[in-house]
Amino acid sequence: MSITPRVFLVDDQPAVLKALARLLVSAGFEVAPFESAPAFLDSGYAETPGCLVLDLSMPGMNGLELQQALAARDSLLPVIFLSGHGDIESGVQAMKFGAADFLTKPVDGDKLLRTVLAAFESNRKSRLERAELDDIRQRLAGLTPREREVLALVVDGKLNKQAAASLGTTEKTIKVHRARVMSKMRVSSLAELVRLADRGGIRAAAFDKP
Amino acid sequence: MLDLRTLALAAMMSGLVFFVATLALWRLVPLERSLRDWTVGALLMAVGNLLLGLRGIIPDFASIVVANAAVVLSLGFMYVGTRKLVGMAPGRPWHWLAAGAALVSCVVFTYVVPSVPMRVVLMSALYFPLGLACGWLFWHQDEAPTKAIDRLTALIFFGGAFLVVTRAIAATSLPLSTAYVSTPSWFVAAPYFYSTLLNVWMAIMLTLKVSARLQRQLAEVHSNRLRTTEAELRESEQRLTLAADAARLGIWIRDLGQDEIWASGQWRALFGFTPSQRLTLAQVLQRVHPADRRMVSQTFGQPRCEAGASEAAFRIELPDGELRWIVSLERVEFDAAGQPILIRGVSRDITVSKQAELEIEQKRMEVMHLARAAMLGELSGALAHELNQPLTAILSNAQAAQRFLAHDEVDFDELHAILQDIVDEDKRAGEVIRRLRQLFAKGETLSERVDVNALVLEVFHLLRKDLTNQAVTFQMDLAPELPAAKADRVQLEQVLINLVTNACDAMQSLATPLRLIVVRTAVGADQSILVSVIDQGSGVPAGDLEQVFQSFYTTKERGMGLGLSICRNIVSANGGRLWGENNPDRGASFHFSVPLHAAEAT
Numbered sequence: 030m031s032i033t034p035r036v037f038l039v040d041d042q043p044a045v046l047k048a049l050a051r052l053l054v055s056a057g058f059e060v061a062p063f064e065s066a067p068a069f070l071d072s073g074y075a076e077t078p079g080c081l082v083l084d085l086s087m088p089g090m091n092g093l094e095l096q097q098a099l100a101a102r103d104s105l106l107p108v109i110f111l112s113g114h115g116d117i118e119s120g121v122q123a124m125k126f127g128a129a130d131f132l133t134k135p136v137d138g139d140k141l142l143r144t145v146l147a148a149f150e151s152n153r154k155s156r157l158e159r160a161e162l163d164d165i166r167q168r169l170a171g172l173t174p175r176e177r178e179v180l181a182l183v184v185d186g187k188l189n190k191q192a193a194a195s196l197g198t199t200e201k202t203i204k205v206h207r208a209r210v211m212s213k214m215r216v217s218s219l220a221e222l223v224r225l226a227d228r229g230g231i232r233a234a235a236f237d238k239p
Numbered sequence: 240m241l242d243l244r245t246l247a248l249a250a251m252m253s254g255l256v257f258f259v260a261t262l263a264l265w266r267l268v269p270l271e272r273s274l275r276d277w278t279v280g281a282l283l284m285a286v287g288n289l290l291l292g293l294r295g296i297i298p299d300f301a302s303i304v305v306a307n308a309a310v311v312l313s314l315g316f317m318y319v320g321t322r323k324l325v326g327m328a329p330g331r332p333w334h335w336l337a338a339g340a341a342l343v344s345c346v347v348f349t350y351v352v353p354s355v356p357m358r359v360v361l362m363s364a365l366y367f368p369l370g371l372a373c374g375w376l377f378w379h380q381d382e383a384p385t386k387a388i389d390r391l392t393a394l395i396f397f398g399g400a401f402l403v404v405t406r407a408i409a410a411t412s413l414p415l416s417t418a419y420v421s422t423p424s425w426f427v428a429a430p431y432f433y434s435t436l437l438n439v440w441m442a443i444m445l446t447l448k449v450s451a452r453l454q455r456q457l458a459e460v461h462s463n464r465l466r467t468t469e470a471e472l473r474e475s476e477q478r479l480t481l482a483a484d485a486a487r488l489g490i491w492i493r494d495l496g497q498d499e500i501w502a503s504g505q506w507r508a509l510f511g512f513t514p515s516q517r518l519t520l521a522q523v524l525q526r527v528h529p530a531d532r533r534m535v536s537q538t539f540g541q542p543r544c545e546a547g548a549s550e551a552a553f554r555i556e557l558p559d560g561e562l563r564w565i566v567s568l569e570r571v572e573f574d575a576a577g578q579p580i581l582i583r584g585v586s587r588d589i590t591v592s593k594q595a596e597l598e599i600e601q602k603r604m605e606v607m608h609l610a611r612a613a614m615l616g617e618l619s620g621a622l623a624h625e626l627n628q629p630l631t632a633i634l635s636n637a638q639a640a641q642r643f644l645a646h647d648e649v650d651f652d653e654l655h656a657i658l659q660d661i662v663d664e665d666k667r668a669g670e671v672i673r674r675l676r677q678l679f680a681k682g683e684t685l686s687e688r689v690d691v692n693a694l695v696l697e698v699f700h701l702l703r704k705d706l707t708n709q710a711v712t713f714q715m716d717l718a719p720e721l722p723a724a725k726a727d728r729v730q731l732e733q734v735l736i737n738l739v740t741n742a743c744d745a746m747q748s749l750a751t752p753l754r755l756i757v758v759r760t761a762v763g764a765d766q767s768i769l770v771s772v773i774d775q776g777s778g779v780p781a782g783d784l785e786q787v788f789q790s791f792y793t794t795k796e797r798g799m800g801l802g803l804s805i806c807r808n809i810v811s812a813n814g815g816r817l818w819g820e821n822n823p824d825r826g827a828s829f830h831f832s833v834p835l836h837a838a839e840a841t
Binding site for chain 2: 044049055111135137138
C-alpha cells in the first residue's frame with residue numbers, strides 16, 4: 030500500500046554525494062541524490078516518506094534554510110544534518126528547528142545507517158499520526174453544529190441533564206444527539222470519544238464563550 | 240813702448256768691460272744684491288782710469304783729485320760688494336769716508352803743499368787696507384766649488400796691496416820725470432797694468448761666482464722641493480693610515496711577482512696575524528671560512544685582466560675560533576704592458592652590522608612565520624573542511640565497498656569504481672595537505688614565475704567555504720592572458736588570503752545580498768601586475784588609510800593588527816607596493832603590485 034521510504038541526499042560536493050549514496054545503497058536503501066537545496070525543493074519529494082540527509086553549508090541556499098523551507102511546507106521529512114566542522118551554533122539552531130540528528134563528517138557508515146533507520150521509523154510514526162489525525166478531523170467535520178456542542182459538553186464531563194439545561198433542551202434530545210455523535214465518531218465508549226475529541230482539538234472551553 | 244795714455248785707455252776700456260759685465264749680470268740676477276755695488280765700483284774704476292789717463296789734457300783737479308777719489312771710491316764699493324758677496328752685512332760707509340779723505344788729501348797735496356810722494360803715500364794708505372780687507376775676505380771665503388777662484392781673487396787683491404806698499408816706499412826715493420807720459424816708469428805704469436788685470440779678472444770672477452752660486456741655489460731648491468715632497472708624502476701616508484685605523488680599515492697589497500702580501504697592522508689584527516709574520520695568499524685563504532673560501536679565492540686569488548674594483552663579503556675564522564664578517568675591496572694595477580702587477584685592497588670588519596642584518600632577517604622571518612601560523616589558525620576551519628570532504632568520501636566509499644562485498648553477488652565493476660574514487664579523493668586530501676604545509680613552511684622569499692590568475696582561483700578554492708558560510712559573493716574579474724609575475728607564490732597567496740578575509744570581515748554588518756568581493760587582476764604601469772580586492776563594506780576612515788598598515792592597528796574585536804603590516808612587508812620584499820583607498824560609492828579597495836617576470840617584461 031505505502032511507497033518504500035527513500036533517503037534524500039543533498040550535498041554540493043559531487044564526490045561526497047556519490048560516496049554517501051553508494052553507502053546507503055549498499056545497505057539496501059533507496060537513495061535520491063541532489064546537488065543543491067533548491068534542486069530538492071523543486072523535485073516535489075518533500076511529502077514522500079523517507080528522510081533527508083543534508084549538508085549544512087552549501088553555496089546559495091544552505092542546509093538550515095532548506096530545513097526552514099520544508100517546515101514552512103509542513104513536511105514531515107526528518108532532517109539529518111551533516112557538517113564539516115562541529116559548528117555548535119549551527120547545530121543548536123538545527124536541533125531547535127527539529128532536526129533529527131546532527132552528524133559530523135567524516136561520518137561512520139553504521140552510525141549514519143542507524144540514524145537513517147531511526148529517522149525512517151520516526152517518519153513512519155509521524156506519517157501514521159498525521160493520517161490518524163486527518164481521519165479524526167474528517168469524522169469531526171461530519172458532525173452537525175448541534176452535535177458538536179453536545180460533544181463538547183459531554184467530553185467536558187457534563188451529565189445529560191446538565192447538558193440539556195445548558196443547551197435549553199430536554200434530556201431526551203441530548204441522548205439522541207449523543208448516540209448520533211458516538212456512531213459518527215465510530216466509538217463505542219465515552220472514554221474513547223474523549224480521547225478522539227482531545228486529539229481532534231475539541232475542548233469544552235471553546236464553547237464556553239460562543 | 241807703451242805710453243801712459245795707451246795704458247790708461249786700456250785700463251779704462253777694461254773698466255768699461257767690467258762695468259758692462261757687472262751691469263748685465265746685475266740686470267740678469269737682481270737677487271744677487273752685491274752686483275749693484277760691483278757695478279758702481281766698475282763704473283767708478285772706468286771713470287777714474289779715464290781721468291787719470293787724461294793728465295795734462297784736462298785740468299789737474301779732474302785728473303788728480305777727482306780721479307783718485309773715484310778710484311778710492313771704486314775700491315770702497317768693491318769692498319762693500321765683496322762683503323755682500325761673501326754674505327756679510329754691507330758694513331759702515333767707510334768707502335765714502337775713504338773717498339772724502341782721498342779728495343781732501345789730493346787737494347791739500349796738489350794745491351796747498353804740492354808733493355807727489357805724499358799723495359802717493361796717502362793714496363797707498365787708503366788703497367792698502369781696502370785691498371787687504373777684500374783679499375782677506377776672499378781668502379777666507381768657504382765656497383767649495385769656487386775655492387780656487389776665491390783664492391786667486393784674494394791673491395790679486397793681496398798683490399794690489401803689495402803693489403801700493405811698494406809704490407809708497409818707492410815714492411820717497413824715486414825722482415819723477417816730467418816725461419813719464421811718453422815713457423812711463425814701472426812706478427807709473429804698474430797701477431794701470433794692475434787695474435786692467437783687476438777689471439778683467441773681476442768681471443770673470445763675478446760671472447763665475449754668480450753662475451756657481453745660481454747653480455748651487457738651483458740644486459738647493461731642487462733638493463728642498465724633493466725634501467718637501469717626501470715630507471708631504473710621509474704626512475699624507477700618516478694621515479691615510481690614521482684615517483684607515485680610525486675607520487678600522489685594514490690595507491693590504493699583494494705583489495703578483497712574489498707570492499707575498501704586505502698588510503697594515505690594522506689588517507693583521509683583523510685577520511689575527513702578528514705584525515711581523517710573513518704573509519702568503521695560502522695563509523690568508525686558510526683564515527677564510529671554508530664555506531666562503533672558494534668564492535674568495537676566485538674573487539681575489541686570480542687577478543682579472545680588466546680594470547676596476549671588485550668587492551666581496553665573507554667570513555673568516557680566527558685561530559681561537561672567533562668568526563668575523565669581512566668586506567674586502569680590491570683593485571688590480573697594471574704595468575705599461577697591461578700585465579697585472581699588484582693588487583691593492585682594503586678590508587673592513589662588518590661583523591656587527593652583519594649580525595644586526597642577520598638578526599633583522601631572522602626577526603622578519605619569524606614574524607612572517609608567526610603571520611603564517613596566525614593565518615593558519617584563521618584558515619584552520621576552511622582547511623578542515625577541505626580535508627573533510629575527501630575523508631568523508633573515502634570513508635563512505637570504503638564502508639560501502641565492505642557492504643557490497645558482504646552481499647551474495649559482488650558487483651566488481653562497482654567495486655572498481657569505488658576504489659578509483661577512493662584513490663582520487665585520497666590524492667585530493669594529499670594536495671590539501673601539501674598546500675597547507677607550503678603555507679606553513681618557514682622559508683626565504685623566492686622569485687618564481689607566478690600565474691596570478693591561477694593564484695586568485697586557488698585562494699577562492701581555499702576560502703570558498705568561509706565565503707559560503709558568510710554568504711559573500713566572490714566575483715573574479717581576471718585579465719585575459721595575464722603575463723606571469725616574479726614573486727614568491729606562497730607569500731602572494733598569503734597576502735591575497737589576508738586581503739579577502741579582511742574584505743569579508745568588513746562586510747559582516749551588511750545584508751547578505753549586498754556582500755560582494757571583486758578581485759581584479761590587470762597589467763599595471765611600469766612592468767607590474769596589479770591585483771585589487773574591492774569590498775562593499777563601510778570603508779576605512781579617511782585619516783586611517785595609512786595607519787591601517789601599522790603594526791597593532793586593528794578595528795577587529797579579536798584581531799592582532801598584524802595582517803596588513805605584514806602584507807605590506809611581504810609585498811615590499813617581493814618588489815611591489817600595497818596600498819588602500821576608499822571606493823567612490825561604498826567600501827574600500829586594497830591594491831598590490833608585483834613586478835613582471837623578466838621573461839615577460841618588454
